[in-house]
Amino acid sequence: MDDNAGGEGLPLGFGIALARNPEAMKLFASLSDSERQSVIEGAHRVRSKEEMREYVDSIPARIL
Numbered sequence: 001m002d003d004n005a006g007g008e009g010l011p012l013g014f015g016i017a018l019a020r021n022p023e024a025m026k027l028f029a030s031l032s033d034s035e036r037q038s039v040i041e042g043a044h045r046v047r048s049k050e051e052m053r054e055y056v057d058s059i060p061a062r063i064l
Contacts, residue, residue, distance in 0.1 A: 014043035017056040024059040031063070 018025045028039060039059065046052045 010040060011043050011046075011052075013046070013049060013052045014040070014056065017052045020053075021056050021059075024056050027060055027063050 018028060028036060031039065043052065043055060046055050
């Protein structure tokens with residue numbers, strides 16, 4: 001699900017899934033730059049829409 005051809009930046013599917021999960025979005029926004037980058041790098045490894053939803057839904061559990 002690499003929606004970002006260059007492999008850098010925020011993958012489109014990640015942004016969409018994040019927008020659908022306000023709790024995860026709030027936590028993601030509160031992370032340091034390096035923590036956000038780590039989450040984004042993980043998102044680049046996701047290969048399907050469902051997997052991306054699961055990845056984003058797991059953000060609160062991994063951060064809290």
